Amino acid sequence: MTGNFLEIRGVHVGYGGNPVLTDIDLAIAEGEFVALLGSSGCGKSTLLRTIAGFNTPTSGTIAIRQRDVTELSPDRRGMALVFQSYALWPHMTVAQNIGYGLKLRHKSKAEIAARVAEMEALLGLSGLGQRKPGALSGGQRQRVALGRALAIDPAILLLDEPLSNLDARIRLAVRHDIRTLQQRLGITAVHVTHDREEAMVMADRIVILDQGRIAQQGTPEDVYNKPASAFVAAFMGAENALQLEGTVVADRFVLGARPGQAPCQLPMAGRPLVDGPVEARFRAEAAVLLAADDAGSCPDATLELAGTVAAVSYPGGLWRHVVRTASGEVQVDAPRALAVGDAVKIRIAHPSLFLFSAAAHAAAPSRSRIAA
Ligand SMILES: Nc1ncnc2c1ncn2[C@@H]1O[C@H](COP(=O)(O)OP(=O)(O)OP(=O)(O)O)[C@@H](O)[C@H]1O
Numbered sequence: 001m002t003g004n005f006l007e008i009r010g011v012h013v014g015y016g017g018n019p020v021l022t023d024i025d026l027a028i029a030e031g032e033f034v035a036l037l038g039s040s041g042c043g044k045s046t047l048l049r050t051i052a053g054f055n056t057p058t059s060g061t062i063a064i065r066q067r068d069v070t071e072l073s074p075d076r077r078g079m080a081l082v083f084q085s086y087a088l089w090p091h092m093t094v095a096q097n098i099g100y101g102l103k104l105r106h107k108s109k110a111e112i113a114a115r116v117a118e119m120e121a122l123l124g125l126s127g128l129g130q131r132k133p134g135a136l137s138g139g140q141r142q143r144v145a146l147g148r149a150l151a152i153d154p155a156i157l158l159l160d161e162p163l164s165n166l167d168a169r170i171r172l173a174v175r176h177d178i179r180t181l182q183q184r185l186g187i188t189a190v191h192v193t194h195d196r197e198e199a200m201v202m203a204d205r206i207v208i209l210d211q212g213r214i215a216q217q218g219t220p221e222d223v224y225n226k227p228a229s230a231f232v233a234a235f236m237g238a239e240n241a242l243q244l245e246g247t248v249v250a251d252r253f254v255l256g257a258r259p260g261q262a263p264c265q266l267p268m269a270g271r272p273l274v275d276g277p278v279e280a281r282f283r284a285e286a287a288v289l290l291a292a293d294d295a296g297s298c299p300d301a302t303l304e305l306a307g308t309v310a311a312v313s314y315p316g317g318l319w320r321h322v323v324r325t326a327s328g329e330v331q332v333d334a335p336r337a338l339a340v341g342d343a344v345k346i347r348i349a350h351p352s353l354f355l356f357s358a359a360a361h362a363a364a365p366s367r368s369r370i371a372a
Pocket residue numbers: 015020038039040041042043044045046047194
């Protein structure tokens with residue numbers, strides 16, 4: 001991956017005076033796979049459509065290889081867009097659908113036939129060329145849509161939730177196919193999704209949007225393990241939230257003893273924390289659940305809370321416990337089930353406990369905003 005292939009600078013977009021995207025800055029390298037991740041209505045599709053040229057920014061620029069394309073029409077940008085709804089022509093065969101963009105570009109019949117055969121082979125559609133879309137499975141239809149997009153040899157592939165109409169198993173297969181193909185062809189791709197796992201497994205870089213702004217961008221590991229805000233932490237699955245208080249002492253954040261909470265010191269580790277209230281976020285699987293009378297001592301840099309098991313369920317793999325603590329209810333996974341009413345303690349070690357000072361957690365989303 002080299003250079004800034006696609007550059008979005010200071011882009012604002014609105015519909016009829018309503019701002020939807022605010023000050024978007026994003027540079028994408030050639031051959032990079034970028035996922036735009038966010039909840040419904042945050043502006044993902046609007047950003048993709050702006051890159052494609054179907055929306056015009058109210059301010060800011062879009063450049064490809066340092067050439068300003070902000071005012072260029074969609075068909076002159078060298079991009080191909082794949083939608084969730086496939087948008088295939090029902091009266092045309094698979095081969096005609098794949099060759100459609102080439103026909104529009106007045107390619108010769110022989111050239112089209114050769115390229116269509118190549119795409120069919122690449123996408124595992126050989127032998128299906130004469131079928132109509134109505135006689136294909138959802139996964140095959142999405143492959144045809146992908147073939148039609150790739151047939152014109154676009155510089156940039158734009159994918160707008162292309163997998164969301166597919167059932168779970170097919171989605172995993174097509175997800176893998178798209179990523180493999182993108183890497184094999186070295187094509188630059190921007191993929192819109194609201195599915196965290198999809199973004200994690202497919203993308204080189206994830207851009208998380210919140211209400212029309214970039215909340216964080218980074219590698220999947222970065223955004224998962226070092227969320228920059230309570231919003232990102234919650235969006236990336238750290239749904240347990242505790243309201244705590246502490247003070248900064250040198251390179252440590254010190255939490256004093258409270259009812260049901262042992263005192264502890266956590267490394268600052270570059271976190272922008274200040275004295276006072278903090279929101280602590282962690283994933284259910286990041287906590288350790290122990291019986292209250294467990295004799296083992298609490299390791300350093302670990303928050304320990306006392307609680308009572310309020311509910312137990314088995315979503316598969318680990319047992320999920322709802323634990324009532326003095327600081328609120330949290331969900332904790334454990335390899336064995338404890339009983340409702342058991343007195344327990346939970347421990348969350350420093351790297352998995354995300355802390356945000358008050359100013360940052362003002363942006364924390366409600367569960368409904370995350371799930372939307
Ligand atoms: N053509 C339009 N005219 C007016 N408002 C629009 C239009 N398209 C989108 N919007 C609004 O802009 C906001 C962002 O929409 P957008 O489709 O970009 O969100 P999204 O993140 O892709 O959502 P989803 O995941 O539900 O597709 C929403 O509030 C939406 O209602």
